[in-house]
Amino acid sequence: xxxxxxxxxxxxxxxxxxxxxxxxxxxxxxxxxxxxxxxxxxxxxxxxxxxxxxxxxxxxxxxxxxxxxxxxxxxxxxxxxxxxxxxxxxxxxxxxxxxxxxxxxxxxxxxxxxxxxxxxxxxxxxxxxxxxxxxxxxxxxxxxxxxxxxxxxxxxxxxxxxxxxxxxxxxxxxxxx
Amino acid sequence: xxxxxxxxxxxxxxxxxxxxxxxxxxxxxxxxxxxxxxxxxxxxxxxxxxxxxxxxxxxxxxxxxxxxxxxxxxxxxxxxxxxxxxxxxxxxxxxxxxxxxxxxxxxxxxxxxxxxxxxxxxxxxxxxxxxxxxxxxxxxxxxxxxxxxxxxxxxxxxxxxxxxxxxxxxxxxxxxxxxxxxxxxxxxxxxxxxxxxxxxxxxxxxxxxxxxxxxxxxxxxxxxxxxx
Numbered sequence: 001x002x003x004x005x006x007x008x009x010x011x012x013x014x015x016x017x018x019x020x021x022x023x024x025x026x027x028x029x030x031x032x033x034x035x036x037x038x039x040x041x042x043x044x045x046x047x048x049x050x051x052x053x054x055x056x057x058x059x060x061x062x063x064x065x066x067x068x069x070x071x072x073x074x075x076x077x078x079x080x081x082x083x084x085x086x087x088x089x090x091x092x093x094x095x096x097x098x099x100x101x102x103x104x105x106x107x108x109x110x111x112x113x114x115x116x117x118x119x120x121x122x123x124x125x126x127x128x129x130x131x132x133x134x135x136x137x138x139x140x141x142x143x144x145x146x147x148x149x150x151x152x153x154x155x156x157x158x159x160x161x162x163x164x165x166x167x168x169x170x171x172x173x174x175x176x177x
Numbered sequence: 178x179x180x181x182x183x184x185x186x187x188x189x190x191x192x193x194x195x196x197x198x199x200x201x202x203x204x205x206x207x208x209x210x211x212x213x214x215x216x217x218x219x220x221x222x223x224x225x226x227x228x229x230x231x232x233x234x235x236x237x238x239x240x241x242x243x244x245x246x247x248x249x250x251x252x253x254x255x256x257x258x259x260x261x262x263x264x265x266x267x268x269x270x271x272x273x274x275x276x277x278x279x280x281x282x283x284x285x286x287x288x289x290x291x292x293x294x295x296x297x298x299x300x301x302x303x304x305x306x307x308x309x310x311x312x313x314x315x316x317x318x319x320x321x322x323x324x325x326x327x328x329x330x331x332x333x334x335x336x337x338x339x340x341x342x343x344x345x346x347x348x349x350x351x352x353x354x355x356x357x358x359x360x361x362x363x364x365x366x367x368x369x370x371x372x373x374x375x376x377x378x379x380x381x382x383x384x385x386x387x388x389x390x391x392x393x394x395x396x397x398x399x400x401x402x403x404x405x
Contacts, residue, residue, distance in 0.1 A: 087296065088296065089303050092300075093303060093304075093306075093311070096315045096318075097307055097311060099312070100310060100312040100315065103312055111312075111314065117314040117315055117318040143236065149260060149261070149262075149289075150293065
């Protein structure tokens with residue numbers, strides 16, 4: 001069923017913005033090289049990435065040029081993985097801790113079904129309506145952090161950070177109107 | 178080959194969105210239904226999972242459909258051909274357009290299993306930092322996720338395509354003896370004692386044994402590895 005635009009109090013809107021800024025933007029910044037200067041190294045390395053046993057096993061033997069080339073490509077690929085791809089776990093925890101704050105402060109009600117834990121865009125649908133631009137932006141944010149193959153690329157994280165900052169700014173404006 | 182029911186459902190869901198069937202399906206070289214609906218083990222509220230092979234399409238947003246959009250070059254890449262999802266689609270997917278000429282090249286790579294392992298290790302190792310800040314509904318969510326991911330890891334290590342989530346859940350509910358087996362799988366991971374205890378708690382948690390849809394497990398042969 002389509003959720004229509006709702007009238008949410010300015011105080012609620014303001015508090016949601018503060019929570020997003022403190023818990024989502026703040027935690028993403030502290031966990032990933034986004035938003036603030038200073039890179040954060042990926043915390044967990046996938047086995048077989050540089051320095052791991054699989055890389056040593058993949059050392060070219062020099063007998064087969066194609067194979068050597070292929071191994072170099074594989075190493076480059078692993079390098080890229082280590083530099084640019086991050087584990088999804090911290091992103092997921094950051095988002096869910098933020099939702100927890102919103103739920104715990106009772107800014108939205110009715111999210112206690114363990115079979116269907118809330119997602120941020122559903123909360124925005126309740127607060128602002130399904131067709132609101134803020135809800136669409138949150139859906140874009142969720143799309144960016146959904147990752148691929150259990151990992152998320154740094155470009156997507158940076159873009160997600162930008163989108164979330166725009167959301168917070170818009171919420172701030174609406175809470176003043 | 179897909180039955181018309183999939184095409185009809187796809188057409189019906191797209192028709193109430195802001196886009197058109199022709200734009201989404203007509204312009205794609207391949208369209209494949211996968212996930213729980215493809216093999217009829219879905220719940221009534223399950224999304225329809227759809228792979229589109231399309232060089233020019235962004236990911237469409239249609240309520241009730243979860244699209245994966247790949248360009249033809251991606252479908253031919255070793256990354257895709259060795260992935261968990263590609264293996265799942267080849268095993269369970271229903272093609273409603275295109276022939277899937279890449280199907281014969283799909284295999285479950287070491288990388289797919291390693292990525293799954295890294296995913297589980299990441300979830301477990303980072304949990305202590307976040308756990309106390311999470312609402313109880315999220316505790317259940319992560320316990321469920323970790324148990325399912327352990328099941329998937331075990332299948333990937335054996336080069337068995339991972340079935341839809343509902344099938345994993347049905348398997349888990351029906352075969353309690355799989356518990357010890359899954360603890361052994363967790364024991365192979367590079368975890369500290371706290372993370373390993375959490376893994377066991379996830380496996381043992383009664384909260385993760387939800388009543389499931391009445392649809393029986395459709396892929397009986399896949400439960401064998403979990404019975405140990």
